[in-house]
Amino acid sequence: xxxxxxxxAPPRRVVRLARFRDLALLxxxxxxxxVGVLIDPVFLTATNLTNVMQQQTELALVVxxxxxxxxxxxxxxxxxxxxxxxxxxxxxLVVPAAAGGFGTGWATxxxxxxxLLVGAAVGAFNGLLILxxxxxxxxxxxxxxxxxxxxxxxxxxxxxxxxxxxxxxYLGSAVWLxxxxxxxxxxxxxxxxIGVLGYLRQxxxxxxxxxxxxxxxxxxxRTDRVVWxxxxxxGMLAALAGLLMTGRLGSVAAAQGDGMIFTxxxxxxxxxxxxxxxxxxxxxxxxGVLVLGLINNILTLAGVxxxxxxxxxxxxxxxxxxxxxxxxxxxxx
Amino acid sequence: xxxxxxxxAVEASGISKRFGATVxxxxxxxxxxxxxxxxxxxxxxxxKSTLVSILTGLNRPDSGTLRFDGEPAPAPADRRRWRxxxxxxxxxxxVIPELSVAENLFVNRHAExxxxxxxxxxxxxxxxxxxxxxxxxxGIAVDPARPAGDLGxxxxxxxxxxxxxxxxxxxxxLDEPTARLDADAIQRLFQRMRVxxxxxxxxxxxxxxxxxxxxxxxxxxxxxxxRWVLTAPVSEIGRDALVDAMTGEGxxxxxxxxxxxxTGTAPAVLDVHRLDLPGGxxxxxxxxxxxxxxxxxxxxxxxxxxxxxxxxxxxRAAAGTVRVRDVPVRPGSVPAALAAGIGLVPQxxxxxxxxxxLSVAENxxxxxxxxxxxxxxxxxxxxxxxASEMVARYDIKTGDPAEPVANLSGxxxxxxxxxxxxxxxxxxxxxxxxTAGVDxxxxxxxxGAVRDAAAAGTGVLLISDEIDDLRHxxxxxxxxxxxxxxxxxxxxxxxxxxxxxxxxR
Ligand SMILES: Nc1ncnc2c1ncn2[C@@H]1O[C@H](COP(=O)(O)OP(=O)(O)OP(=O)(O)O)[C@@H](O)[C@H]1O
Ligand SMILES: [Mg+2]
Numbered sequence: 001x002x003x004x005x006x007x008x009a010p011p012r013r014v015v016r017l018a019r020f021r022d023l024a025l026l027x028x029x030x031x032x033x034x035v036g037v038l039i040d041p042v043f044l045t046a047t048n049l050t051n052v053m054q055q056q057t058e059l060a061l062v063v064x065x066x067x068x069x070x071x072x073x074x075x076x077x078x079x080x081x082x083x084x085x086x087x088x089x090x091x092x093l094v095v096p097a098a099a100g101g102f103g104t105g106w107a108t109x110x111x112x113x114x115x116l117l118v119g120a121a122v123g124a125f126n127g128l129l130i131l132x133x134x135x136x137x138x139x140x141x142x143x144x145x146x147x148x149x150x151x152x153x154x155x156x157x158x159x160x161x162x163x164x165x166x167x168x169x170y171l172g173s174a175v176w177l178x179x180x181x182x183x184x185x186x187x188x189x190x191x192x193x194i195g196v197l198g199y200l201r202q203x204x205x206x207x208x209x210x211x212x213x214x215x216x217x218x219x220x221x222r223t224d225r226v227v228w229x230x231x232x233x234x235g236m237l238a239a240l241a242g243l244l245m246t247g248r249l250g251s252v253a254a255a256q257g258d259g260m261i262f263t264x265x266x267x268x269x270x271x272x273x274x275x276x277x278x279x280x281x282x283x284x285x286x287x288g289v290l291v292l293g294l295i296n297n298i299l300t301l302a303g304v305x306x307x308x309x310x311x312x313x314x315x316x317x318x319x320x321x322x323x324x325x326x327x328x329x330x331x332x333x
Numbered sequence: 334x335x336x337x338x339x340x341x342a343v344e345a346s347g348i349s350k351r352f353g354a355t356v357x358x359x360x361x362x363x364x365x366x367x368x369x370x371x372x373x374x375x376x377x378x379x380x381k382s383t384l385v386s387i388l389t390g391l392n393r394p395d396s397g398t399l400r401f402d403g404e405p406a407p408a409p410a411d412r413r414r415w416r417x418x419x420x421x422x423x424x425x426x427x428v429i430p431e432l433s434v435a436e437n438l439f440v441n442r443h444a445e446x447x448x449x450x451x452x453x454x455x456x457x458x459x460x461x462x463x464x465x466x467x468x469x470x471x472g473i474a475v476d477p478a479r480p481a482g483d484l485g486x487x488x489x490x491x492x493x494x495x496x497x498x499x500x501x502x503x504x505x506x507l508d509e510p511t512a513r514l515d516a517d518a519i520q521r522l523f524q525r526m527r528v529x530x531x532x533x534x535x536x537x538x539x540x541x542x543x544x545x546x547x548x549x550x551x552x553x554x555x556x557x558x559x560r561w562v563l564t565a566p567v568s569e570i571g572r573d574a575l576v577d578a579m580t581g582e583g584x585x586x587x588x589x590x591x592x593x594x595x596t597g598t599a600p601a602v603l604d605v606h607r608l609d610l611p612g613g614x615x616x617x618x619x620x621x622x623x624x625x626x627x628x629x630x631x632x633x634x635x636x637x638x639x640x641x642x643x644x645x646x647x648x649r650a651a652a653g654t655v656r657v658r659d660v661p662v663r664p665g666s667v668p669a670a671l672a673a674g675i676g677l678v679p680q681x682x683x684x685x686x687x688x689x690x691l692s693v694a695e696n697x698x699x700x701x702x703x704x705x706x707x708x709x710x711x712x713x714x715x716x717x718x719x720a721s722e723m724v725a726r727y728d729i730k731t732g733d734p735a736e737p738v739a740n741l742s743g744x745x746x747x748x749x750x751x752x753x754x755x756x757x758x759x760x761x762x763x764x765x766x767x768t769a770g771v772d773x774x775x776x777x778x779x780x781g782a783v784r785d786a787a788a789a790g791t792g793v794l795l796i797s798d799e800i801d802d803l804r805h806x807x808x809x810x811x812x813x814x815x816x817x818x819x820x821x822x823x824x825x826x827x828x829x830x831x832x833x834x835x836x837x838r
Binding site for chain 1: 389391410412413415416421423425426427428429430431432436440441442443444453454455457
């Protein structure tokens with residue numbers, strides 16, 4: 001075969017933007033740490049940082065779920081309602097009627113598996129509507145969000161559930177080797193996710209599907225099956241997030257997870273996940289979560305009044321997006 | 334064509350397929366003997382690509398049977414077994430823009446990049462090395478770490494070809510692989526194909542360039558209107574007979590009518606003065622007069638496409654000016670070029686040409702929205718009328734102008750792009766390979782439309798390396814390594830032109 005014709009320039013070493021995009025948030029995180037220290041010396045204490053991390057685990061897990069779904073080119077709004085409904089449903093199935101349960105009297109050991117099962121079932125049902133009936137993921141999961149929220153209010157009568165079996169509380173409150181169990185689990189799940197998406201054929205398939213479904217199918221990827229799996233895993237991660245939140249707060253609030261999905265999208269997008277699919281990394285998404293968590297903590301420590309925190313938080317998200325655009329030179333979509 | 338005693342490598346019979354109201358295949362059949370290089374030809378929309386999608390298992394036929402080496406085709410969901418039987422370069426791009434070139438070459442078969450690897454974990458370094466080897470072997474000069482979305486049309490096509498040919502299947506389908514390649518790359522591809530054929534690989538080759546069929550194929554199957562028409566050894570069928578079979582008419586091929594030379598007093602509509610783009614072209618000056626068709630040709634590295642894209646505003650030159658009717662055009666802006674009266678048929682219809690989910694009518698009438706009703710209002714009925722007129726005039730094969738343009742066959746989509754560029758009655762028309770993927774007969778229709786536009790006073794800059802397209806030009810400029818090296822007046826000699834394209838003077 002003839003070699004490259006002389007007119008063609010030798011391959012240009014292009015700086016890999018994707019690499020940089022991954023690390024783009026590290027400077028921001030360093031700056032935030034610095035600002036934190038300057039504002040309040042309490043900031044850098046192990047207790048505070050552990051707190052920040054533990055509070056972010058729930059968000060982080062839902063972001064992990066949403067990132068996987070976004071990378072494969074789909075969308076899931078209903079994750080936030082799974083955060084509330086999954087633990088609530090699991091709890092009412094195992095606690096006695098006096099504590100607000102159904103009186104089914106199932107073994108309390110079943111609570112955790114039940115909770116995850118609810119998440120998986122919601123993901124599977126979304127998948128059925130999106131993949132089999134070819135409905136828009138946005139509309140399906142928006143409908144699901146409303147239905148599940150209503151369902152939770154229906155079965156709990158709009159009440160918070162306080163009397164929880166220890167099995168439900170354990171994961172969100174236990175401490176393993178000096179760190180909250182939730183931090184360990186979130187860290188391990190992210191590590192696993194990064195490994196799978198970066199180094200396994202099945203993980204790369206998510207990028208292929210999100211980038212060009214037809215091409216992925218032509219290359220032999222069983223696209224529907226992969227997306228379905230991702231939606232189910234996403235549901236389970238959201239359910240786990242709900243479980244951790246329940247354990248941390250000691251109850252299932254009637255509005256648990258309410259409004260969370262906006263922060264989830266903000267973190268994912270700041271972290272470089274594209275809303276169009278096929279782009280972004282889980283490491284980036286995790287950085288996005290950390291940035292938001294630190295900002296939140298700093299605003300609280302700085303004594304910003306609760307009335308203003310939301311506006312400032314929203315503003316910071318917009319600024320972060322603009323910075324992300326500037327640092328990479330590529331449009332964020 | 335199965336010989337007694339041999340099993341066909343591929344045998345499809347009685348294949349039917351409908352898309353809604355469109356019958357894409359009706360009792361189509363195809364039999365390919367092992368090791369042969371088989372051509373599939375037919376007009377745009379004849380059903381070739383649909384048959385391909387059935388042969389690769391992407392679409393299921395409504396009825397009919399398909400066998401590979403005598404065995405029934407695998408179950409639709411068993412993608413792994415399909416891949417063992419058949420590899421394919423699809424007509425529509427299957428490059429994943431966000432992923433690197435290396436990963437695109439080995440998408441969903443990462444393990445094959447590292448022979449003997451046991452673990453399921455991908456070894457990126459080894460994968461990139463394997464990709465580099467593969468790219469070198471095919472003479473593709475790109476960095477494997479670059480996102481594939483950065484590549485040009487031709488390089489992307491080469492990546493797809495390298496991917497399909499390296500997959501190790503014993504049956505490889507190439508759906509119009511040459512439509513977007515230059516002459517050198519085509520020759521390299523043919524050399525590859527011959528090597529594979531010698532090694533016993535069965536090939537199915539689709540092209541609208543009939544001379545290519547005679548070049549590399551041993552057998553040809555013709556399809557027309559979703560049906561099988563004939564299968565014959567290429568040595569026993571002439572070019573005219575082939576065209577007759579494709580069109581169903583007895584007219585054979587027709588030579589383009591000769592053009593009236595334009596008068597010396599016609600004003601210049603396009604003035605390109607000392608245009609320069611490092612890495613593209615160097616110090617190009619040219620003029621196109623009203624009513625004139627000027628061809629620009631050259632190999633893939635000649636800079637002809639970059640030049641045309643600069644004129645149309647897709648690129649910005651480092652130096653020099655572009656003027657339309659003596660008015661300078663703001664460089665590097667497509668809207669400015671459009672406003673100045675420059676119409677464009679881009680090279681990449683998927684990226685710059687069409688909005689896939691909008692209807693044929695909407696795509697075709699997009700730039701003339703202001704003429705379809707009072708103010709900004711678009712009257713659906715008027716749009717439909719204009720669109721139907723375009724469909725008829727440009728011979729676009731579509732069931733209904735309201736169907737999404739994504740449903741059209743490749744050549745018909747190309748016709749929509751051209752129809753749209755002509756719809757604005759531009760002063761200057763820049764056409765980049767306007768007949769890529771268009772069948773022999775439709776080429777005549779399209780180029781006829783271009784000539785009509787020229788007759789009405791449009792200046793045309795036609796970028797192409799197809800000799801047949803260039804015959805319609807009043808003069809042809811040849812570019813070589815970014816410079817205009819020769820000019821030929823109508824009536825040029827083929828051999829001299831080809832020699833100039835290759836830089837031999
Ligand atoms: N997904 C689809 N939905 C609806 N119609 C379709 C679809 N795919 C193909 N068609 C129609 O089926 C017919 C055959 O199309 P096909 O792409 O097979 O033609 P082709 O022979 O490959 O043409 P070309 O030479 O232009 O590539 C066309 O009329 C086309 O509009
Ligand atoms: Mg086709």
